[in-house]
Amino acid sequence: MYIAMVSAECAPIAKAGGLGDVVHGLSRELLALGQEVEVFLPGYDSLRHDLIEGRREVCRGLRVPYFDQWIDCRVDSGEVDGITCFFIESDSPHRFFQRGRIYGEADDADRFAFFCRAVLEFMLTSGRRPDVIHCHDWQTALVPVLLFEMYQRLGLTDVRVCYSLHNLGYQGVVGESILRQVGLDPARLMTPDRLQDPANPRAVNLMKGGIVFSNFVNTVSPRYAWEIQNTEQGMGLQGVLKTHDGKFGGVLNGIDDAVWNPATDRHIPEPFDAEQLDGKEANRRALRDYLGLVQDEKPIVAVVSRLDYQKGVHLLRFGIAHACALDCQLALLGAALDPVVAEQFRRLQEDTEGHPDCRLVLAYDEELSHLIYAGADMILIPSIYEPCGLTQMIAMKYGVVPIARRVGGLADTVFDANYSDRPFEERNGYLFDDLTESALAAAMERAIDLWRNHPEYFRQLQINGMRVDRSWGRPARQYLDIYSHIRVH
Numbered sequence: 001m002y003i004a005m006v007s008a009e010c011a012p013i014a015k016a017g018g019l020g021d022v023v024h025g026l027s028r029e030l031l032a033l034g035q036e037v038e039v040f041l042p043g044y045d046s047l048r049h050d051l052i053e054g055r056r057e058v059c060r061g062l063r064v065p066y067f068d069q070w071i072d073c074r075v076d077s078g079e080v081d082g083i084t085c086f087f088i089e090s091d092s093p094h095r096f097f098q099r100g101r102i103y104g105e106a107d108d109a110d111r112f113a114f115f116c117r118a119v120l121e122f123m124l125t126s127g128r129r130p131d132v133i134h135c136h137d138w139q140t141a142l143v144p145v146l147l148f149e150m151y152q153r154l155g156l157t158d159v160r161v162c163y164s165l166h167n168l169g170y171q172g173v174v175g176e177s178i179l180r181q182v183g184l185d186p187a188r189l190m191t192p193d194r195l196q197d198p199a200n201p202r203a204v205n206l207m208k209g210g211i212v213f214s215n216f217v218n219t220v221s222p223r224y225a226w227e228i229q230n231t232e233q234g235m236g237l238q239g240v241l242k243t244h245d246g247k248f249g250g251v252l253n254g255i256d257d258a259v260w261n262p263a264t265d266r267h268i269p270e271p272f273d274a275e276q277l278d279g280k281e282a283n284r285r286a287l288r289d290y291l292g293l294v295q296d297e298k299p300i301v302a303v304v305s306r307l308d309y310q311k312g313v314h315l316l317r318f319g320i321a322h323a324c325a326l327d328c329q330l331a332l333l334g335a336a337l338d339p340v341v342a343e344q345f346r347r348l349q350e351d352t353e354g355h356p357d358c359r360l361v362l363a364y365d366e367e368l369s370h371l372i373y374a375g376a377d378m379i380l381i382p383s384i385y386e387p388c389g390l391t392q393m394i395a396m397k398y399g400v401v402p403i404a405r406r407v408g409g410l411a412d413t414v415f416d417a418n419y420s421d422r423p424f425e426e427r428n429g430y431l432f433d434d435l436t437e438s439a440l441a442a443a444m445e446r447a448i449d450l451w452r453n454h455p456e457y458f459r460q461l462q463i464n465g466m467r468v469d470r471s472w473g474r475p476a477r478q479y480l481d482i483y484s485h486i487r488v489h
């Protein structure tokens with residue numbers, strides 16, 4: 001089968017968060033299963049060019065319609081970890097993808113709408129006829145709309161679309177001129193059963209369009225699939241997801257075990273695995289040295305997160321203080337896009353400067369994240385909502401015990417040490433329900449108490465988490481079933 005991944009991110013060359021990991025890990029696994037996979041990305045200037053092999057121009061002067069004009073594009077191809085990627089760059093004063101970063105620009109919707117039209121135009125003119133286009137999140141939601149409203153008639157006849165929702169907090173709600181930009185007719189599409197936003201009848205909801213026009217829609221865990229159909233977590237899209245229930249499901253993400261494997265990880269000083277957990281000790285020491293924490297036998301509580309509303313930033317701030325109050329060591333690695341949140345954490349960083357047991361690194365640093373996972377004992381994940389969450393899965397692979405809120409994919413992967421109905425061998429962390437400081441504090445106290453007073457049980461929790469197969473094998477086969485189900489032949 002020929003699968004075209006269309007995405008705003010692909011790790012490690014263009015990653016802002018978990019979406020990049022998923023596109024990379026799933027594509028690699030599909031290739032390993034003998035499928036033909038190509039990934040289509042914007043040609044950002046911020047791409048990690050050093051990690052792209054054999055980059056070359058494959059198309060110049062691709063005319064992509066834009067309102068009643070067109071913009072010339074250039075398409076390059078290159079290999080990333082054996083995956084063939086195409087990079088679409090616009091040659092116009094808009095400099096859509098020459099902004100030094102992936103997201104956060106005032107015209108993000110225009111940029112990605114343009115990308116959607118450009119990808120289809122490239123497929124059409126280069127003779128590509130994927131069996132399935134797999135799109136991700138709001139940025140690529142216009143692909144199925146354009147395909148069914150326009151490109152099927154132009155020649156992409158038997159192409160079908162699988163659309164994955166990674167985060168309903170970003171739906172792409174914008175003015176209707178976005179439709180005119182890509183050549184679609186607002187009068188036809190601005191209806192309650194198509195692209196009209198459920199809350200604002202004058203606005204377009206791009207994610208809703210992706211849901212309506214795709215052949216199959218999934219989100220990234222079964223629990224989040226249920227939550228977004230049945231609770232406020234749907235953020236206004238509950239109705240449309242219910243309407244399209246027959247083509248909707250949850251597929252739990254995997255993690256790439258070539259990247260996230262403590263036995264082979266090149267970024268950590270001492271390899272270890274579930275059978276040789278003692279190897280973790282050298283990594284704990286290395287982490288303390290790297291961050292300038294004192295070498296003291298205290299539990300290391302970590303945070304590795306985008307510092308975003310979704311991740312429960314107010315509880316993270318409380319958790320940092322509480323870990324210190326409980327005489328633990330604290331290592332935070334986080335980056336904030338929102339200036340208010342960035343300022344809050346910058347102040348916290350200032351306040352904790354020089355503290356022997358507390359270090360906040362406010363940056364995006366992939367390598368340091370490996371060392372933190374390898375050295376930490378526990379990780380805080382107090383998310384307000386969590387479609388799947390890779391952090392807890394990576395952490396557990398490295399013998400880190402998650403302290404997480406019971407939502408979305410966290411509820412599907414973390415099983416409470418004390419209160420789970422699962423056998424002890426499957427329990428691997430601590431959960432809390434209420435979005436309150438006291439609920440987080442109680443879970444932290446249970447975890448820290450076990451670490452201090454029953455180290456042999458704590459070790460067993462670590463091992464339970466490490467033993468679970470979280471590779472892409474199973475999810476990739478589930479996606480293949482979906483693709484086979486929707487493809488034409």
Ligand SMILES: Nc1ncnc2c1ncn2[C@@H]1O[C@H](COP(=O)(O)OP(=O)(O)O[C@H]2O[C@H](CO)[C@@H](O)[C@H](O)[C@H]2O)[C@@H](O)[C@H]1O
Nearest residue numbers: 017018019166305306334335363364365387388389390391
């Ligand atoms: N400052 C930093 N430095 C280095 N690395 C950092 C970092 N901050 C975060 N990371 C890394 O980024 C990834 C985060 O993945 P998540 O799935 O937890 O979150 P995200 O919300 O971005 O993804 C969204 O999409 C994914 C994929 O579907 C869903 O799992 C998730 O629930 C949804 O919110 C992890 O690999 C983590 O190690």
